[in-house]
Amino acid sequence: MQxxxxxxxxxxxxxxxxxxxxxxxxxxxxANSNHDRLSQSKSMILTDVxxxxxxxxxxxxxxxxxILKDIIPPLEQLMVEKEGYLQKAKIADGGKKLRKNWSTSWxxxxxxxxxxxxxxxxQALSNAKTGHKPESxxxxxxxxxxxxxxxxxxxxxxxxxxSGNEFLLQSDIDFIxxxxxxxxxxxxxxxxxxxxxxxxxxxxxxxxxxxSTELLSHYDSDIKEQRPEHRKSLMFRLHHxxxxxxxxxxxxSRLKKFITRRPSLKTLQEKGLIKDQIFGSxxxxxxxxxxxxxxxxxxxxxxxxxxRGLDVDGIYRVSGNLATIQKLRFIVNQxxxxxxxxxxxxxxxxxxxxxxxxxxxxxxxxxxxxxxxRFVEAIKKQDNNTRIETIKxxxxxxxxxxxxxxxxLFGHLTKIVARASKNLMSTQSxxxxxxxTLLRAENETGNMAVxxxxxxxxxxxxxxxxxxxxxxxD
Numbered sequence: 001m002q003x004x005x006x007x008x009x010x011x012x013x014x015x016x017x018x019x020x021x022x023x024x025x026x027x028x029x030x031a032n033s034n035h036d037r038l039s040q041s042k043s044m045i046l047t048d049v050x051x052x053x054x055x056x057x058x059x060x061x062x063x064x065x066x067i068l069k070d071i072i073p074p075l076e077q078l079m080v081e082k083e084g085y086l087q088k089a090k091i092a093d094g095g096k097k098l099r100k101n102w103s104t105s106w107x108x109x110x111x112x113x114x115x116x117x118x119x120x121x122x123q124a125l126s127n128a129k130t131g132h133k134p135e136s137x138x139x140x141x142x143x144x145x146x147x148x149x150x151x152x153x154x155x156x157x158x159x160x161x162x163s164g165n166e167f168l169l170q171s172d173i174d175f176i177x178x179x180x181x182x183x184x185x186x187x188x189x190x191x192x193x194x195x196x197x198x199x200x201x202x203x204x205x206x207x208x209x210x211x212s213t214e215l216l217s218h219y220d221s222d223i224k225e226q227r228p229e230h231r232k233s234l235m236f237r238l239h240h241x242x243x244x245x246x247x248x249x250x251x252x253s254r255l256k257k258f259i260t261r262r263p264s265l266k267t268l269q270e271k272g273l274i275k276d277q278i279f280g281s282x283x284x285x286x287x288x289x290x291x292x293x294x295x296x297x298x299x300x301x302x303x304x305x306x307x308r309g310l311d312v313d314g315i316y317r318v319s320g321n322l323a324t325i326q327k328l329r330f331i332v333n334q335x336x337x338x339x340x341x342x343x344x345x346x347x348x349x350x351x352x353x354x355x356x357x358x359x360x361x362x363x364x365x366x367x368x369x370x371x372x373x374r375f376v377e378a379i380k381k382q383d384n385n386t387r388i389e390t391i392k393x394x395x396x397x398x399x400x401x402x403x404x405x406x407x408x409l410f411g412h413l414t415k416i417v418a419r420a421s422k423n424l425m426s427t428q429s430x431x432x433x434x435x436x437t438l439l440r441a442e443n444e445t446g447n448m449a450v451x452x453x454x455x456x457x458x459x460x461x462x463x464x465x466x467x468x469x470x471x472x473x474d
Contacts, residue, residue: 079248082109082183085330087170088116090135091150095164100151104331107169109183112191113138114159137161139188144181157181172334175262190247277333280361283401293404297332301355302412304340309348310415311422316356316433320349328354359437366406367458369442371398376454379461387461392469406438406462407470414466431460 088105091098106117114137141162150156155177156170171177278286278297286295309315328350331338340351359366367375371394378390395403413430420426435455462469 080108080110081187081251082180083107084176084180085327086177086180087153087334089151089168089170090165091158091168092160092164092166100168102153102170104327104334104336106327107180108134109180109187111187112140114184137165137167138163139184140191142188144185144188146181159184179258186251278335279329279333279358280363282363283366283405284399287401293400294408295358295405297338297358298355298405298408300338300340301351301358302408304345304351305348305355306412306415309352310419312348313422313424315348315416315423315425316352317425317429318349320347320351320353322353324350325353325357329357356433356437359434365438365440366402366409367439368398368402372439372441375439375458376451379454379457388465388468391458391461395469410462410466410470413463417463427460427463428456430463431456435459 084107085104086107087102088107089100089102091100103118108115108117116135116137137159138161143160145158145160147156147158147168150158150168151170153170153172155172155174156168157177159167159169169177169180171180278295283295287293290296305315324344324347328338328345332354339345345351374394375391378387378394381387381390395406398406413434416423416425416430417427435458436452439455439458441451
């Protein structure tokens with residue numbers, strides 16, 4: 001054995017003879033770094049120039065996913081960039097044309113793909129145990145373009161994938177569909193453009209989702225065959241494609257600028273760029289469009305509650321699932337046919353929640369701002385008969401949509417009170433629920449707490465004295 005050393009490097013040469021054949025093994029150690037070794041092995045994978053990872057163990061089947069974990073982030077960790085409801089129609093599957101069938105979908109956009117859910121993602125994840133998976137669209141190599149000729153609906157664009165799948169996405173609200181179009185287009189544009197890189201990424205996804213030794217070996221040989229400069233470029237892209245901090249910061253900055261410059265819904269409505277909707281529109285606007293004095297949505301909700309909710313414990317007090325309420329709100333705003341007897345609206349608290357949301361989102365409450373102080377002064381009167389007569393007089397002076405909608409609503413609530421022994425909702429309970437929703441001052445000041453007391457008392461009086469206040473209007 002021969003051994004020579006210096007301050008930086010030690011070289012150990014071992015001579016051994018086996019069956020007449022000499023074998024020499026050289027090992028180089030760096031004195032300043034005990035853990036960095038350059039060992040001649042066929043199982044090393046380069047992650048960057050000059051950097052070598054630890055060798056692959058014999059158990060490549062169990063170790064393959066661990067090695068590629070740092071190269072390709074798991075699909076579950078992709079950042080969600082945008083999500084919401086849109087109208088979706090799949091018109092081709094693998095190049096085969098399909099019959100166009102529009103449906104409402106909860107759409108989730110990440111950096112590499114789009115997922116379509118039949119409900120919100122939270123609900124979809126809760127159903128994942130049943131084995132149901134959302135429809136997924138790979139954005140690698142996908143094309144996006146406006147498709148006016150594909151549908152009679154407005155604001156339609158098409159996504160075409162490399163596998164031959166085609167989807168149409170649509171919304172009646174201009175700024176929403178524009179927002180989605182640019183978000184998806186930017187996601188596609190950020191992905192690698194050259195086909196060789198795209199195909200290699202797809203192959204690596206297969207390797208990550210499989211424990212096959214053959215696939216891993218095939219990948220290793222391909223890496224070795226590439227030129228060094230190509231290998232560096234490929235591994236750099238793979239390592240940084242989904243987690244590049246500068247890209248995330250750039251996206252956040254652009255989103256902030258877009259949000260601050262984006263006009264409000266009210267401004268777009270005033271300019272006539274988008275039409276008025278049911279939720280968030282003035283009561284008189286909704287009634288004029290429907291040629292009625294009571295919105296049809298209010299009538300539908302009341303009919304559903306009286307049909308199957310009068311005896312439900314805590315009706316109007318208990319909150320429904322917010323995601324389902326928002327879905328109902330979206331369908332109503334899209335002017336789609338609404339059937340509240342459908343199984344998806346089985347929870348009656350979703351219907352009551354949507355009705356309360358309708359009144360809460362009115363730009364001007366059911367009791368107009370100009371009448372608020374007058375109703376407060378009326379409820380302050382000491383004599384009960386005087387209070388009733390004053391409020392009755394004020395109700396008769398209200399605009400027809402406000403007066404008639406108020407009559408229908410409070411008439412419905414009296415039926416709730418009549419079943420108080422079963423639903424446990426008294427006049428006082430309903431006053432607390434509906435008072436702040438139906439009455440509010442235009443400019444709230446320090447008297448908010450005092451106003452809330454009067455709001456509740458006004459709602460209670462109109463319930464308890466309904467026949468006297470609205471009786472002459474029959």
